[in-house]
Structure formats: C-alpha cells, structure tokens
Amino acid sequence: MNATAPRSSRWVASTGCVGPWGSTAGELRSWLSAGPAGAREVRRPPPVPGFIESQFNPLVYAVVKQCLGSWSPEEGAGTAIVLGSGLGDTTTADVASQNVAKGNVHNPLLFYQSVPTSILGYVTREFGITGPLSCVAGGELGPSMLEMADLLLEDESLHQVLLLGLELQLNPRTARVRELQGQEGGGLEGDVAVGLLLRRAPAPHGGAKLEALQEATAVAGLPAFPRNWSALRDLITLCLAYEHS
Template identity: 50%
Template sequence: MTPTDETHPADPRSSLPSRSSLSVLAAATATHDTGLDDDIALPKLPGFVESAFSPLAYEVSGRCLTAHPGDGDRTAVALASLMGDTTTADLASRRMVSGRVHNPLLFMQATANSVLGHMSREFGITGQMFSLSTLDDSLSELLSMADLLLEDEELDRVLVLGVELGGGERVAAVHRELAADSGLTFADLPESAGLAAAVLLGRPCDAPGAPVLVRPTGTAGQPGSIQSLFELATAHAEPRTETETHPHAHQ
C-alpha cells in the first residue's frame, strides 16, 4: 500500500466533520498475494473459482458477522469495488474469444452481488444489499450509505466492505484512460493480488462502551481505492488466528 505523498495538497475529505452516529461493532481485513507479511492463503468458497474477489469478500464479512452475531433480518450490507471481479470477467472474455464453451459459473460470479447472495444464505441476512462503484473515496461513500440505511428503524447494523484486485492489462488500460482524464493516479497491485476489508457498523446505543467516531480520511490521488476503509478496519480488527474458521451460522 502506498502512503499519501506529502507534497500533494491536503485532502479536503480530512476536514469533514466526524460522524458520531456510527459505531464500529467488528472489523476485519484480508490480503492475498500482495507481498505483505500477513497475506493469507486464498480461502475455499464453494461455487466460486479462479478469482480472489468473492473468497476475500466472504472471509472478511464472515469474520465480522461471526465476531458480532446479530439478527440477519435487521442487517444490511454494502459492497464497494471500483472495478469488481476483474479476474473472472477477463477469464470469461478470453474463453469466449478463443471459442471455448461458455461457462455459466463465470458469468454468475463476475457479478459482485453473487457473493452477497451467498452471504445472505449462509448468515440469514434478509436486509438490503447493495454493490457500488465510485471514483470517490470508498470509505466516505460507504459511511454515507450506512448513515442513510440506519435511519430505518427496522435495521440495527450495516456491514460495509470493499474488495480490490490487481487486475490484468485491461484493468491497467482502464486506469490509464481514467488517469488521463482526471490527472489522478491509481493503486498499483500485483496482477494476482487481492485485498479486502469489512466493518460492521451500528448506532452508538447498540455498541458496548463509548461510541467510536468515524470520519472519511481517504487516500488522496487514488480514486475508488479501498485504502481508507482498509486502514479503518485494521485499526479496529481483532487479531486473526491460523485456525480461525467461520461456521455457516444462520441468525
């Protein structure tokens, strides 16, 4: 992960007021093949193949939902990713161009909502579920959505998560085109790398202890990056053990 260049102008998001209406109930991060010391082996997720996107999304979500169980009927989920599951999309395209038989499994999992559907079944979540892509700071967008969703008295908590993959040449080409239009730079990850972060949010009255003040800090110059979400989750995540698993728990 690249730190913000101190020569850049101050990020205007850092001057936004703190949000006192949200509390962190649980948090988790996971990285795969990034070269970081805490990279994990890619978790096995039935029905999802080839790509790190859905397994990493499920890994961090499962850790949050297992650490802080709750009523799935009163839980909403929002997933942010600038490019989505680029590994699967590229694989499906290469197969089609080469004339190979279409694989419906690849079409299914190329949609980010697919892993949310899997999560809803495994954890009994029946609240609203959203996927979003933004060139703005992902954390800011997700916090705004959580704020809005928690105005609904039928919801107690919102799971927000983000996934970022390294991508291949097609992703790099999209980044170059966007950079040419905006003058901004994009996060540079190895092609096979993936990282994910999740934070389970609730109202202060639903969390033990004092409310946690949350505000979007962002990473200047990296539009759509989940860096700031990753940093928030890292600050609040419980240490992960080597034997940790996530039972398929229906709430």
C-alpha cells in the first residue's frame, strides 16, 4: 500500500462498507473470495428521500450510518467529510444526458443530485456535522484522501474526518473509460461504498492506529478487486484490516 504517511499518529474509530454482498467487511471478503459466483444476489441500500434513479446517494448515506452509528447531532461538531470517487455518479450523468439526447423534459432532481455534495448536505443535517465538506476524484484516491484528512486534522477545531469512497458498477461508457486507462481487475462488478472515521486521538471505545492497519494491508493476501474499484483499493483494504484488528 502506498498511502502517504500521516504527520502524527491517527486513529481509525470506525469503518463501514456497503455493496452487493451486504454491509459488513466479513461479507465483503467472502464475496471477493467467491469470485463471479459471489455476484448472484445483489443487495441494495434503502432509498434516500429526494434522490432518484442512482444508487450513488443511498450508498453514501448507508455507509455514513455505519460509520457514525446512532450518535446524537451534538456529536457532529468538529467533524469534516471527504468524499472520493474515480468517476462519480455516472448513473445520474447518463440518465440526464440520455433525457437531453431524446428531447425529454429534464428532471430537476437529477440536476440537484448531480452535485456530489448534495447527499453530503443531507447527511450533515441529519447528523449535525458542521465541519468542511470536500469532494475529490482521480486515479488512486486512498493516498490523496488520507493526506487531505491529515491536513484537516491539523485544524484544532476538528477532531475527526469521515472519509467516504464510492464507485458504481460499470456501464458500457464507463467500462470503455477503464479500458482506455489500462485498468484491470477481477471478474466481479458491483457498486461499492466504503468509509473510515479518522480521529486525532483514540475514540472512547478505542479503535485502531492507522499506521498499524497500513502495515497489516501491506502483507495481507487479498483477492482480486473488481476493475471499477481500483481508485478505492487502499480504503477498502484498510476497512478489511480494521475488521481483524
């Protein structure tokens, strides 16, 4: 794993992962190990009011709930969020562009949810989060997201950063993008959302040192990842390592 080393000790307080396998890291590991046979049953998260068509926003909300649990809104103060995705909400982009190409009336909800921070705004209202919201995109997102979290935690007004990574299943257009990028992966495909709650100090219930999890992922033998998950490989492996910490 090539994630940038943090300036000081950071702690992972909780993790979450949601996808076609279910909603636990153990189920994810079993799904990956099963190969194509693991994709027989696809589980989808509950819908989120005000968001349509795409699984992007329900997946974000589901993994946030996993990471934050049942905390009260008062606990949200001093929390920042960083959302990362290699290609973003491709479903919303495709549905909206197809409507335009066909001359259909454009749905205003699709315009609203085409902005990645729309679902983050929904989350901040529910969980009382008052820190900054950031969105990043690109190739290998793990190192850049961890570095951004480390920089945010230099701000004394913040005590934790929620890292959220999400990729949707490939469609013909995005599959071609991956081919042009020369990215390869296993035969599985599926939507995935992963989250890590990173803190400056240990949470009251403990947690795991980020450095220790990074060392564990460096030696862990992991199955092949789906091609569309390549940007989130580092975050997913940290989530799996946390399960066994």
